[in-house]
Amino acid sequence: xxxxxxxxxxxxxxxxxxxxxxxxxxxxxxxxxxxxxxxxxxxxxxxxxxxxxxxxxxxxxxxxxxxxxxxxxxxxxxxxxxxxxxxxxxxxxxxxxxxxxxxxxxxxxxxxxxxxxxxxxxxxxxxxxxxxxxxxxxxxxxxxxxxxxxxxxxxxxxxxxxxxxxxxxxxxxxxxxxxxxxxxxxxxxxxxxxxxxxxxxxxxxxxxxxxxxxxxxxxxxxxxxxxxxxxxxxxxxxxxxxxxxxxxxxxxxxxxxxxxxxxxxxxxxxxxxxxxxxxxxxxxxxxxxxxxxxxxxxxxxxxxxxxxxxxxxxxxxxxxxxxxxxxxxxxxxxxxxxxxxxxxxxxxxxxxxxxxxxxxxxxxxxxxxxxxxxxxxxxx
Amino acid sequence: xxxxxxxxxxxxxxxxxxxxxxxxxxxxxxxxxxxxxxxxxxxxxxxxxxxxxxxxxxxxxxxxxxxxxxxxxxxxxxxxxxxxxxxxxxxxxxxxxxxxxxxxxxxxxxxxxxxxxxxxxxxxxxxxxxxxxxxxxxxxxxxxxxxxxxxxxxxxxxxxxxxxxxxxxxxxxxxxxxxxxxxxxxxxxxxxxxxxxxxxxxxxxxxxxxxxxxxxxxxxxxxxxxxxxxxxxxxxxxxxxxxxxxxxxxxxxxxxxxxxxxxxxxxxxxxxxxxxxxxxxxxxxxxxxxxxxxxxxxxxxxxxxxxxxxxxxxxxxxxxxxxxxxxxxxxxxxxxxxxxxxxxxxxxxxxxxxxxxxxxxxxxxxxxxxxxxxxxxxxxxxxxxxxxxxxxxxxxxxxxxxxxxxxxxxxxxxxxxxxxxxxxxxxxxxxxxxxxxxxxxxxxxxxxxxxxxxxxxxxxxxxxxxxxxxxxxxxxxxxxxxxxxxxxxxxxxxxxxxxxxxxxxxxxxxxxxxxxxxxxxxxxxxxxxxxxxxxxxxxx
Numbered sequence: 056x057x058x059x060x061x062x063x064x065x066x067x068x069x070x071x072x073x074x075x076x077x078x079x080x081x082x083x084x085x086x087x088x089x090x091x092x093x094x095x096x097x098x099x100x101x102x103x104x105x106x107x108x109x110x111x112x113x114x115x116x117x118x119x120x121x122x123x124x125x126x127x128x129x130x131x132x133x134x135x136x137x138x139x140x141x142x143x144x145x146x147x148x149x150x151x152x153x154x155x156x157x158x159x160x161x162x163x164x165x166x167x168x169x170x171x172x173x174x175x176x177x178x179x180x181x182x183x184x185x186x187x188x189x190x191x192x193x194x195x196x197x198x199x200x201x202x203x204x205x206x207x208x209x210x211x212x213x214x215x216x217x218x219x220x221x222x223x224x225x226x227x228x229x230x231x232x233x234x235x236x237x238x239x240x241x242x243x244x245x246x247x248x249x250x251x252x253x254x255x256x257x258x259x260x261x262x263x264x265x266x267x268x269x270x271x272x273x274x275x276x277x278x279x280x281x282x283x284x285x286x287x288x289x290x291x292x293x294x295x296x297x298x299x300x301x302x303x304x305x306x307x308x309x310x311x312x313x314x315x316x317x318x319x320x321x322x323x324x325x326x327x328x329x330x331x332x333x334x335x336x337x338x339x340x341x342x343x344x345x346x347x348x349x350x351x352x353x354x355x356x357x358x359x360x361x362x363x364x365x366x367x368x369x370x371x372x373x374x375x376x377x378x379x380x381x382x383x384x385x386x387x388x389x390x391x392x393x394x395x396x397x398x399x400x401x402x403x404x405x406x407x408x409x410x411x412x413x414x415x416x417x418x419x420x421x422x423x424x425x426x427x428x429x430x431x432x433x434x435x
Numbered sequence: 436x437x438x439x440x441x442x443x444x445x446x447x448x449x450x451x452x453x454x455x456x457x458x459x460x461x462x463x464x465x466x467x468x469x470x471x472x473x474x475x476x477x478x479x480x481x482x483x484x485x486x487x488x489x490x491x492x493x494x495x496x497x498x499x500x501x502x503x504x505x506x507x508x509x510x511x512x513x514x515x516x517x518x519x520x521x522x523x524x525x526x527x528x529x530x531x532x533x534x535x536x537x538x539x540x541x542x543x544x545x546x547x548x549x550x551x552x553x554x555x556x557x558x559x560x561x562x563x564x565x566x567x568x569x570x571x572x573x574x575x576x577x578x579x580x581x582x583x584x585x586x587x588x589x590x591x592x593x594x595x596x597x598x599x600x601x602x603x604x605x606x607x608x609x610x611x612x613x614x615x616x617x618x619x620x621x622x623x624x625x626x627x628x629x630x631x632x633x634x635x636x637x638x639x640x641x642x643x644x645x646x647x648x649x650x651x652x653x654x655x656x657x658x659x660x661x662x663x664x665x666x667x668x669x670x671x672x673x674x675x676x677x678x679x680x681x682x683x684x685x686x687x688x689x690x691x692x693x694x695x696x697x698x699x700x701x702x703x704x705x706x707x708x709x710x711x712x713x714x715x716x717x718x719x720x721x722x723x724x725x726x727x728x729x730x731x732x733x734x735x736x737x738x739x740x741x742x743x744x745x746x747x748x749x750x751x752x753x754x755x756x757x758x759x760x761x762x763x764x765x766x767x768x769x770x771x772x773x774x775x776x777x778x779x780x781x782x783x784x785x786x787x788x789x790x791x792x793x794x795x796x797x798x799x800x801x802x803x804x805x806x807x808x809x810x811x812x813x814x815x816x817x818x819x820x821x822x823x824x825x826x827x828x829x830x831x832x833x834x835x836x837x838x839x840x841x842x843x844x845x846x847x848x849x850x851x852x853x854x855x856x857x858x859x860x861x862x863x864x865x866x867x868x869x870x871x872x873x874x875x876x877x878x879x880x881x882x883x884x885x886x887x888x889x890x891x892x893x894x895x896x897x898x899x900x901x902x903x904x905x906x907x908x909x910x911x912x913x914x915x916x917x918x919x920x921x922x923x924x925x926x927x928x929x930x931x932x933x934x935x936x937x938x939x940x941x942x943x944x945x946x947x948x949x950x951x952x953x954x955x956x957x958x959x960x961x962x963x964x965x966x967x968x969x970x971x972x973x974x975x
Contacts, residue, residue: 141774214955221959226709226773230909231955237906238951241944356906360781367778400789407782411775412768 075293084285091281096274112270119277119345121385122284126338128365128377129287130331135363136371137295138327139307140224144232145335146359147239148207152336153349154243155202157256158193160267160344164260176258177251187249196263203340204333211332212325219324224310233356240354255350262344273345280341284378287334291374294330303327304372364403367410370417379419472502474534477522480506481515481548489557493589496561499596504565506533511558516545564590567597572606579609584641586616612637616645624655631658635665638672640817676815681939682932687824689931690831691893693924694886695904696911697838700923701879703912705855708766708876709777712784713908714901715791716880719757720750720887721896722791725802740805743888750888751881757787758880762873770872784901791898799897808892827889834885839920841878851875910954916963 076084095118098110127149135141161175170179174186192198214235218228246252259267266272294300305313306320313320343349352358361384369380384406391399414421472495479491495503509515509524515533516525523530523539530541550558564587566578575597582590594614601607611633618630631649634642643666650662695717702710710716724746731742761783769776804823811821842848853861854871862868890900911930915922930950937946 135774141777217955217959221962223958223962226777227913227958227962229709229774229777230913231958234906234910234951234954238948241948245944356902360778363778364782397789397793400785404782404784404786404789407785408765408779411772411779411782412765415775 073296075289075296084289088281088285091285092278095281096278100270100274112273115273115277116345117389119273119280120342121382122280123338123342123345124362124365124385125378125381126284126287126341127335127362128369128381129284129291129374130334130338131362131366132371132374132377133291133294133327133334134331135366136373136377137300137307138303138324139310140324140328141226141229141363142232142328142331143229143356143359143363144236145331145362146356147232147236147354148211148332148335149339149342149358149362150239150243150349150351150353151207151210152203152339153343153353154250154256154339155199155206155336156340156343157259157349158190158250159196159199160259160262161256162190162194163262163264164258167260168258175251175256177246177254178249181246189249199340203336207332207336207339208329211329215325215328216321219321219328233359236354236359237356240351243351243354251350253350255348256343257348257350259344259347267344267347276341276345280345283337283341287337288374288378294327295374299323299326361403364407364410366417368406368414368417370419370421373417373419373423376417376419380417383418472500472506472534474522477506477533478520480510481517481522482520485551485554488554492557492561496564496589497592499565499568499593502533502536504562507558507561507565509533510548510550511555511562513547513550515548516541517548518542518545560587560590564593567593567610568600572603575601575603575606576609579606579613582613583609583616583637583639586613586619586645588617588620591617608636612642616642619645619649624658627653627655627658628661631661631665635668638669638676638815638817640673643669643673672815673817676818677939679815680818681935683818683820683824685932685935686928687828687931688935689928690828691886691890692904692907692911692931693927694827694831694834694889695883695908696915696923696927697834697920698879698882698886699908699912700915700920701838701851701882702876703909704920704923705851706872706875706879707773707855708770709773709780710766710879711777711780711905712761712787712901713880713883714903714905715784715787716754716758716883716901717887717890717904718791718896718898718900719787720754720884721802721891721900722795722800722887723750723753723884724888724891725795725800725896728802740807743805743808743892747885747888750884752884754884754887755877755881758883759873759877761880762876766876767869767872788898788901795898797898799895802891802896804892823892827893830885830889834882835920835924838882842920847871847874851878910951914954914957 095110095115098108099112099115102109104111127145131142131145164175166173168176168179170176172179174183178186186193192202214232218231223231242248243250243255244253250256261267262272295303302313302318302323305318306323310320339349339353365380365384366377367380368384369378370376384403387402388399391402410417416424476491476495480488480495482488506515506524509526514524514526516523516530519542521542522533523541523545524533525531525541525545528541530539530545531537532539563578563581566574567582569575569578582594591614594610594617598607598610598614601610615630615633616637618626619634621627621630627649631646634646646662646666646669650659650666653659653662695713698716699710699713702708702713724743727746727749728742731739731745735742761780765779765783766776769779808823808826811819812825813819842851850861850866850871851874853864853866854868854875858868861871887900890896890904894900907930911923911926914930915924915926933953934946934950937949940946941949
């Protein structure tokens with residue numbers, strides 16, 4: 056009798072929100088935070104190179120780079136895994152964030168370029184006398200930070216507003232994002248656009264007036280990237296567990312029913328789309344100073360699709376999945392492109408096919424399934 | 436004629452065959468010429484400062500004969516030596532006198548005549564001008580056109596001479612134009628006026644440039660107004676040619692897009708399979724053409740011009756076969772999951788590209804047109820329609836008609852339509868839907884192969900061939916409306932024309948961007964494309 060009343064009343068209430076993360080997850084999270092922000096710097100900077108525990112600069116660079124990719128994969132997971140919208144344009148947002156940061160870094164070169172001019176070298180080469188209008192704020196770091204968020208955000212908002220308003224979805228949406236990225240790539244390849252054409256930006260010297268290539272600066276960037284990745288993870292976790300996140304998953308599973316229940320999907324889709332784009336932009340801005348180059352090939356179709364495959368390999372609709380996927384795929388990439396370069400594309404192609412055919416839940420989903428099997432086996 | 440024969444034998448004795456064309460021709464024309472190459476001229480041509488030698492060259496050209504031509508050729512070939520004041524042509528170790536042609540002993544210590552680059556340029560120009568008198572009308576025409584492009588008053592005398600004996604009316608018209616081009620800078624205002632008027636008939640960009648140059652320095656009012664009138668006539672003609680040219684390249688691009696998109700219209704339009712490897716199936720078709728071409732060259736060189744007859748079915752079968760395998764192994768398991776299909780087919784495309792790289796190398800391979808496809812029809816001065824483009828337009832129409840008939844008239848077409856419209860019902864009526872899926876998919880892939888075969892005739896064949904077209908092809912299908920052949924045709928032609936017409940205004944890259952933005956905006960208004968499927972089926 057008592058139980059019936061509780062179910063009756065609880066049907067009127069919303070279910071208790073689950074805790075953000077379980078105790079075990081918090082422990083793992085803190086462990087990751089300490090490893091990335093304290094142990095790695097110590098191993099890289101203070102442990103002598105001869106030691107077994109020394110972490111090489113190459114490894115730090117690689118992990119830093121992959122963490123930027125992982126942020127992209129996480130962003131892709133929010134829009135694809137949780138909302139069911141496959142974007143083939145995330146490479147564009149990544150590149151835009153990178154370009155905004157690149158412009159700042161180009162201005163930081165000052166008069167140390169090959170031509171000893173105040174203008175970036177490629178402008179001197181094109182015989183330009185003044186900075187074009189879109190470089191106006193490029194010498195201010197604060198403005199750069201704002202633009203890193205604003206440029207991909209505004210573009211995503213405008214594009215998303217029109218696309219979602221006319222209910223473009225599924226493959227149509229994917230193909231149109233691909234077309235947008237392709238158009239942007241063509242635009243950035245032009246010298247007249249004022250972004251260095253084919254060569255893009257490179258040869259950076261300083262950031263915040265500090266030399267960019269010193270171990271200390273690089274480690275700072277590494278720690279910032281780690282913090283950003285972990286922050287994005289917690290944010291995404293909070294987002295998908297909120298009511299907002301539940302509506303997103305409802306839209307993914309049955310958009311018509313969500314509409315019939317009185318929700319308008321447009322603001323939900325638009326919000327998550329913009330958030331996802333901004334995350335990619337931030338990843339791009341962290342990526343450029345670490346890698347030291349940005350050019351239009353970052354916007355190529357292949358790059359955007361690769362982001363999707365990181366998420367797919369790791370496991371969609373689980374937040375740890377895309378991060379695992381980004382590390383697995385890119386780890387393989389940097390290993391295979393050195394040891395067997397001609398084999399890498401075969402491997403990537405097979406990965407695309409294999410994951411879609413045999414691992415729809417990705418590696419993380421597979422492990423979870425195995426665990427569940429094991430537990431049910433133990434019970435029986 | 437006897438004199439021609441005589442000179443012919445004489446010349447072959449003293450000259451290499453490289454100058455035969457010029458000298459033989461001159462023989463007939465100058466046999467009666469009163470003035471001829473003198474030994475004074477040969478000395479003036481070989482000794483002294485370059486300026487003086489060039490003046491001598493021009494004087495010699497004012498009254499050219501066959502010896503002048505032979506001597507010029509010898510100068511160009513570095514076969515002239517001087518010994519004291521004596522000038523000799525030395526070929527194959529045998530010396531001869533340039534004026535009489537008599538064989539002579541080569542004196543000890545004869546020195547080479549040194550020609551600097553400027554002198555060399557003048558000699559080459561002189562040799563080219565001497566071609567005005569060639570017996571070959573095509574050579575005369577080429578020489579005349581070169582003169583029309585860069586009129587040179589020093590060649591006027593020769594031009595007049597050639598004009599006097601010219602029989603071919605086409606060449607004569609051009610010679611008159613070339614003369615007018617020279618006269619355009621004459622000191623006599625009347626001559627300039629006549630020249631400006633005559634040049635209105637030469638509707639090429641080069642003439643336009645000439646007239647504009649003259650206009651910038653012309654003082655005489657009457658001549659000025661005539662120049663302007665002629666310029667506007669030429670401008671109008673050129674504009675027409677340019678517009679028609681843009682229209683033609685637009686239609687040509689449209690036909691290519693149509694070929695590329697027709698296959699997609701089946702796999703994506705009818706079956707709903709997002710095939711990102713479509714471009715790579717085109718690439719397979721192009722490489723199949725390359726292989727067939729190579730086999731013909733190796734084993735049937737006499738039949739080389741007919742290799743396309745084999746290459747077309749071969750490219751279809753190669754791509755269709757790959758398509759059938761893909762459908763059976765991969766796509767079959769992904770029906771109803773379009774986003775996964777997209778990723779899997781992208782993976783397939785990576786594999787196919789790398790496979791081709793391993794087999795044929797990463798470099799582009801050369802596919803040669805059969806001889807009947809090279810060249811083109813010259814319609815206007817600045818408008819020529821290449822045969823290979825015309826053939827492809829025809830081929831696209833042929834494939835379109837064939838596919839329409841296949842889908843609407845045959846049993847297979849009926850089954851394909853039935854399965855795509857209502858799979859359970861088709862299955863209940865005894866259609867083997869799984870087999871139909873395979874057939875339909877390989878048909879779409881085969882058409883992609885045909886598109887690749889067509890592309891191999893106009894562009895590079897390389898592992899990246901498909902990548903350049905895949906975005907465009909999807910745009911065509913999206914714009915045309917899914918499941919609609921008519922929509923595909925209109926969209927392909929519309930995009931092709933729009934792209935090329937905008938290219939004239941804004942340049943290639945901006946035109947492409949404008950087209951892509953147009954599509955994005957268009958989809959806002961008509962999410963189902965140009966020709967939406969009519970019906971009540973709600974989206975899932």
